[in-house]
Amino acid sequence: MSDGSRGRDGSDGSDESDGTDNRRDRPVRLRDGNRTTRLGDRIERRALTGLAAATVAVLALVFYYPVGTVLVESVVVDGAVTLGVFADLLRDPFYFGELARLFAGESPLAVVRGLLGADRRLGIVGFTAYQAALSTIASVALGLPAAYLLARFEFPGRRTLRSLTIVPFVLPSIMVAVGYVATFGRNGTLNAVLGAVGLGPVDLMFTLEAIVIAHAFYNAPLVARVTTAAWESVDAGAVETARSLGASPARAFLHVVAPQVYPAVLMGAALTFVFTFGTFPIVLALGGFELATVEVFVYRLARDLNYAEAAALAVVELVISLSVLGAYLRYEARHTVTSRGVRPLPRRPLLPSAPTAREVLPRLGLGVYGVVAALVFLAPLASMVLASVTGGDGGLTLEHYRFLLERQRTGAAFQVRPWPAVRNSLVFAAASALVALPMGVVVAVITTREYRGRKLVDAVAMAPFAVSGILVGLGLLRGLVFGVEVAGWRIAVAGSAAIVAAHAVAGYPFVVRTVAPGLESLDRSLIESARALGASRARVLRDVELPLVWPGVVAGAAFAVAISMGEFTATVVLATGADAYTMPIAIERFIGRRLGPATAMGVVLLVVTGVSFVVIERLGGEYDGI
């Protein structure tokens, strides 16, 4: 009140013209002026700022600082700043193949001749890019027919199938790798089937084909998902307009549908390339060190304590990944068509309505595709389950599960026991979700508001998506687990805490991706109404926004849990020597010696992850984000 009355007195004495000097009744009061401001109110008013600051602090502590320390190691040798490590790396044909000669100063012509020669060497980086490119092509080839099927046809189970396209994101990659070992291995289901029909055994293990197929398993659904979403948002009215203007169905597709779907395909391809370029568990399990990618080598160098070279190689990897992403984002910024489909294209029944070529051929194609897709997507999971109950003699058995129980009872301290793995996985998943959820929500809130510098914030917050898990793991290990000296205090973090941090960092971008679209589509006037009614920004988040985007929050939590459950790359670095191994680590330790227990462990992981998926499916609804 004091403010109001002081103001009134002041204006009484002023000689402003008509009206203003005549305030006799009902001074306009401000809401915070007519009651004492409680400390709680002030805290509440600043709550969002506080949460944002906390998120930044957590990110800085468990991501930017650790990663930074590793990067520093790559440019600081014996206390002096040098780019020598990078220069050596770039000139090493082992990494860059023929291109290394270019960096070493040879003429481009000689390099091109070398590249065209029959005995060209790609180097590790070249091979990584090569397998990523092949994987991208395979993923797009496998994903597009699925998008066509999902966007243009109506059939029972279509919605379920559409939701199932998020399964690969929640499937632990090491488990998929086990599935493929069970499929393609010398005694795998593929050879069993081939043997049954009298064909000789093939060995796809440790071949490029196996890696590419496994990558397609992972990324084709991503391509299908983003493409379907774009296809469904094409307005039928636009196609009908084109037809009425004289375009044939093919031309209408070419001129109206394709330009709107194409950017989504490109997005799927760009993301696939980046994911497969940084691939680790699949290549480690299916390729071994013979077919090593950059990430595998970073791991290997780090394991051999060659941190400077590991960090330099990780930086090279990061630069390539970010260039691809950056190029895509620049393209996207120029080509984004924001057409919200008012009325989607009508879906056709899956059964042909007439025996004409136009009706039958596309459906026949989809039939063939269905068989291929079933093989790619179902074979590894089926093989894994099958292998887990198949004995050495080929008969059904539970010996592998018994082995797990046996190992649990009698295993030595240095051996991997199943129960700690399951327990650790669950504890880490719960803990990292508890960290990732508020972080993700806060970042989603911050990045869905309009302000200058929003893009930068977005990039800083989303960087963990692109940075190598090995690098994060290494940074946490070197920076936090081994301890840092701060003002005379030695701060060290337990390995398990570092794993939780790494999982939270890996998981929160998924929370952002499931929560942000909901927040973005919320009517701004809902928030403004609440604020005008007296709610602080944080109260609006609690009372209005979060209740309305709740399914997205739950889905984000399920994602965070599933990501943590399946995370392998950073965990394998941090779990070294510690008791903090998780289910994926256990699988990897088993897989080298015997497949049976690995598959049995894989089934356990599948069941636990499956529960997460059911939660997403029940509460999450459809999400077109990643």
Add this chain to the structure above:
Amino acid sequence: MGSEGNHRKTGPDANAPVAVELEGVGKRYDGTVAVQDVDLRIREGEFFTLVGPSGCGKTTTLRLIAGFEEPTEGRIRFGDRDVSGVPPEARNVGVVFQNYALFPHMTVGENVGYGLRFSEPPGGASREERVRELLELVDLPGTADRDPESLSGGQRQRVAMARALAPGPDLLLLDEPMSALDARLRERLRLQVRSIQRELGITTVYVTHDQEEALSVSDRVAVMRGGTPEQVAPPRTVYRRPASRFVAEFVGDNNVFEGVVAEGNGGVEAGVGADSTARTVPVDVGGETLRVAVGGEADAEDDVPRPGDSLTFCVRPQHLRVGRTENGVRAEAESAEFLGETTRVHLGWGGRELVVRTEDPLSGTVAVGFDPADAHVIGADPGE
């Protein structure tokens, strides 16, 4: 609201205290100007309307008052307190949006009661009593337990109104609250809004692009264009004495003439038409000489345009009489729109368009003329 009394059921008098004052307010986004040079004084208890075409800055002005945006220039005062930097939740304003913005996860009662979580209900009532009271005020008793989804558009808008009023705001801000409703409902609802406003005596700022709506409910209207108010006046003044060509054409149908004050032809004459104090001047418009009443007292020579001055004036369609040859022109009937009670006829005259209101459609060449006193001079510029 505190004491209601003085202003009840009538408009505020001219020296009611200023509730909201905008002084040189401007808002820029990345180089584009949304509003600029806005100077407004809205009085306590006043129903004040911002009207203008889309993009004129009326909604931005409202959002600046609400505190959803901060001005980049100038200052806004509530009473005599500068509200710069005061967040919306501390401004004690009630806001109603075009799309209702009811919280879909709350019942009608929870919506109306939401603001009471942050302040005590006025008049010592309990929360439940206050919610019931407000729902009765907007004529929706007994709907507290219903889902907003189950209400019609008009009902939702009234719930939004009740929600905005429940905490007893000092200021009610309405942002195109009727735009999503059909024409008939809109007319009924705006009368209801007006009567509630009168009953509570609450200072209200109303934003609309519909000039008819603006004229029908407001105590005063600010016609905005390009981010700045062009005229701030009571509805009748805005309609009868538009301050600019833009206002003349935006508010209702109008015929705007641009010409040059002529020599001779009687020159300045006093006492023409009903108003014996007004004087008329002859104006040459496209070769025709038309007499136009000019304002000012008989002895205020300065106000009278001189021969050679360019002059813009307007005549409302209903004042342009068909068949009147005196002080008029001959024009060609071009098209007609049947509007029910009347027919709007478009006439062509020397490349200009004229609009008249008639009982019957017209055809061919018609004479139209007007009483000089019915012409309103918008502006005069001294000639060289």
